[in-house]
Structure formats: C-alpha cells, structure tokens
Amino acid sequence: MALGEFALIDRFFRRPVQRAALGVGDDCALLRVRPGLQLAVSTDLLVEGRHFLSTVDPARLGHKSLAVNLSDLAASGAEPLAFTLSLALPRADEAFLAPFARGLLALADEHGIELVGGDTTAGPLTIGITVFGEVPPGEALLRSGARPGDALWVSGTLGDARLALEAFRGTVALAGEGFEQARRAMETPTPRVALGRALRGVASAAIDLSDGLLGDLGHVLARSGVGAELDEAALPRSALLAAQPAALQRTCLLAGGDDYELLFAAPESHAQGVRAAGAAAGVAVTRIGRITAEPGLVVRDAQGAALNLRGWRGFDHFAAP
C-alpha cells in the first residue's frame, strides 16, 4: 500500500482547528475548557457486523459514528466541543475513507465540533470516538435524578431503526420508500444536542436511547432508585411503524435499540418547560408515563392491562442475537 498511515490521516481528516489550542498531529491535542465549566466525556466503539453492516454507505457510517457519541453529550445536556477518532481498517482504502470522512465531518460542522486527534491502524473495521463537551457544574443531566411523580418523556419517534434491522434480517418486508425511511433512521440518526441543552434545569434525569427503551429506562430507574409506569399507546411512532403488526410495533418500540432519542424525566410542574424546550430544539416531545416510588417497571397496554415483561430486556451486546 503506497498511502501510509500518516499521509492518510492528513488527507482526509486533518483540518485547522478553530477552538482547540492544538489539533491533530502532535502527541496530544490541547483543549481549552472555558473557565468554570466542567468537561463532559463519552466514548463509543463501533464494530462491523455488530453496530453496522459491511454494506453500509461509508458516508452514513461516518455520520452515525459521531452521532451516537453526540447523543451521549445530548443526554448530559452538554455543549459539544471536540472529538477524537480511532480507526482500525483492514486496509487504507480511499473509496471508504473519503466518504466516511465526509459524512463524519459534515455532522461535526453542523455541531461546531472539531476533530482534535486520533489513531489509525490496520485491523478489523472498528471505529472508536471520544467526544468532549462543556457543561456548567451541577447542571449536567444525570441518570440518577428521576423522582417519584416526575413525568417520563421521549423525543422524536421510536422503533424505525429496529424496523430496518428486521427488514435486513428478512423478518419483515418493507417496500421502497418505507424501507428507505427505516434505513435512514438506522443509519443516520439525529443526535438531540439542542434538546439536551434546552432541558438543563428542566429535566430531572435523562438518557439517550441506544439499547432500547426498556433497557435504557432500566438504567435510569436503577440509578435513581425509583420505578416507572409506561403507557404503550402513548409511545410515539412513525406512520410507517404504526402500519406494522402490533407485535412487531411492540418489539420495535420497547426493545428497538439505535433510536438515539432522549428519554427524560421532569417534574409535572415543568411540563410547559419541556414543551418549550422541544419547540426551541425543533423536535417533538411526548409524555409516555411517570416515575413511581415503587421500584420496577410496569408497561400498560391500550386497555390499561400490565404487559408481562418477562423475557424482555435491553439489547445486551454479549447476548445471543
């Protein structure tokens, strides 16, 4: 291979930094954190065949790789600042790297966040991103702040990414534009960064939905020491998903994974503030249940009956598929 590691990084990824004191190309990048602010950090590793299909459009993969990390900043209410990128690649392949970088950097530009460092090596296709954001001390949205009586909310719609996965698996047939819509949901999720920021001081707890509603809500409940009741009929879904069989809708909504919407709790008295935050961020927010003092999770169907949740759980990366 003629194109070496360093030339490759330069060519596709190196751009002058605007906010950082030092960007790609030295032993460390140097970031300025504004005085009085805390640094929010999150890291995600994406592995081919596990987090994305080998056939995915590289530009969409670039987008998604950063989007899932920005989604963690969103769930903390942090302002994006910078990120690092680690890439293991079977080979230094321009046909992959050029569109991958384009998709990645386009989303970075959208959020005013810059690539400050990274590492590239040969290996099975693996993408590691660490994102940095800023948040005023005490204002970060945590998983641990939900209180009995709080309302539970979710942004956007749920389940289309899982619907696409089922279509790829062949368990459901989607025609033309329906398939494309589901596929876009899976491949180019929108991190709810503006909503997360707007929810500071409004929401009592938040998490981003990456592993499925039940599993991620479970994290909030465990860390907050509370329970919850969900109203299945209230779960927001696209017209595409609403047209699918009820059992499939339930799977996609409750255990979908890859939604990258925000799930958050807020005191009932903040309902107006939640709606204002959604309006300011340009994303729908829907009340889907409430936090209870009794531990455990109850999901009620449209008739008010509690679902049997045994056997349901969040997507576990070590569980059999």
Added chain:
Amino acid sequence: MALGEFALIDRFFRRPVQRAALGVGDDCALLRVRPGLQLAVSTDLLVEGRHFLSTVDPARLGHKSLAVNLSDLAASGAEPLAFTLSLALPRADEAFLAPFARGLLALADEHGIELVGGDTTAGPLTIGITVFGEVPPGEALLRSGARPGDALWVSGTLGDARLALEAFRGTVALAGEGFEQARRAMETPTPRVALGRALRGVASAAIDLSDGLLGDLGHVLARSGVGAELDEAALPRSALLAAQPAALQRTCLLAGGDDYELLFAAPESHAQGVRAAGAAAGVAVTRIGRITAEPGLVVRDAQGAALNLRGWRGFDHFAAP
C-alpha cells in the same frame, strides 16, 4: 453468556472516582480541569495480532494499553488526570478481564489517574483508550519546537522491545533471562511521565518513541522544519542488546518501535537542566545528536561515516510486515 455487559463493567472496572465530578455509569463522565490549565488528550487503539500477541499475559496487556497512552501525555509534559476505556471482546471472559483490569488499574493507581468511562462490546479483541491530562497554557512540549543547534536526547535504552519481537519471530534466539528481559520491555513499558513534566521549560520539543527512532524523529523534524544528525554509537542500549550482532542492534535501535522512551530536543545551554530532569525522574537521559538547520537526517556510525538510510523508515501500520 450469563454475565451481561453492564455487570461485567461494574465488576472489574468500576471504582469510586476521586478527582472527577462523575465517573463510569452515566451517559458522560464529568471532569474538572483546574482553572487556567489546558486539557491534553490522546487516544490509542490496540488490535490483537498487530499491537500485541494473542498469547500475551492479560495483566501485562492491561498495563501496556494504558502505558502507551500515558506515554503520549509524557511526551506533552502533561499531568495525567483520567482515562476512558473501550473494549471489543470476542466474549465476556473473566479469565481475561480480571487480570487485564488488575494490570490496567495498577498502572493507573501508580499515576493517580482514574477510569471515568468506557464502552464494551462483542467483537475482535480491540482496546481503545483515551487519556486526559492537564498542562499550563504554553508549557506543553510539542513536536514543532526543535531549533538548529539544539541537542537531541533520549531517555532509557532503545531496542529491547524490537529484540523481543525478533525473538518471537524466530529471527534471533534469546536464552532464559535475556528473553524475559526483552519481553518485559515489549510487554510492560514504563511511560516517562515524571520526566516529561520535568522537561517543561527545559526541552524545546519532544515525542514518545512508539514507531521507531527514525520514524518518530522524522515527525519532529518535519513539524519543526529542521534536520538532525544522530550519533549511532551514542544510542543507549541494554547489555542484552549490546551483545547482539551489529546489524540487529542497528535495526532495533533505529527502527525498533514500542520503546516508549522520550526523544527530545533542548538548547545546549539546557544540558544541565536536562540531566537534572532525568535525575529527578529517576531515568537515564543520553545525548544522541543534534538538530541542524539543513533539512534531512544523517546518522553517523562509530567511524563518523553517514549511513545509507534509503529503505529505512518508521514502522508504518499499513506497511507489509
């Protein structure tokens, strides 16, 4: 597999944070950067078969995974603060994870640095670490600061890690303790963190030796816009390496890789300061050459003749082995 992803992280890696505002277990970790300091960030991805052998002792692999990242902080003169860990694992295997975590966290404790977040997934064994450090503005050691007339220095000894690699490859036979010594150099390098800090205000440029002396020096020369002359006979080596054939010594010293020593430049007038920094950090420092105004790199052998460097280069992760 009974042990889920989250339980696994908890069991081996979660410990209460001391310095961070928020550690493992939420969407983001929250770090406090001391007022007036910049944040130094570096990230490395280690892939099985490329950066380590499948037969490596997991405790040593844990040590090395963090060591190579701390080495980047050292090369910037930064004070270690925290790190994140991303792990792709073929399976959640306690026999691997317990010693890996032990080796990793022992080195972390040695440097007062804490694990604040991470990600774990199924996949080919891959270890991604991002480290954070603090450094006063304007005091970070950069690759770009070398000036004509500066002396070139290196810490410790070079080449033993490459010697071990050659032994594993079967191109050299090492007996008992000799093999163990070389193997320790390869598997448990010592990041020169204290030396890097002590060189702030003393060295004009620095880099850590990960890819081999020639390649890494090449980065300093390119970014500083200068050249260099190296004295091959001055390159510090262990008694073990000094007992090997001359051609093998040369390969190990000039293109070894995995040394994780600091290579740095300093004005001649700072020679005493360099020696004091080495003494304070408890590591040998050796003058190995000088920076020249003429671009290019000249390596002189013991007779003063310039080596022909054509065909030599740093270890390129996409080059054929």
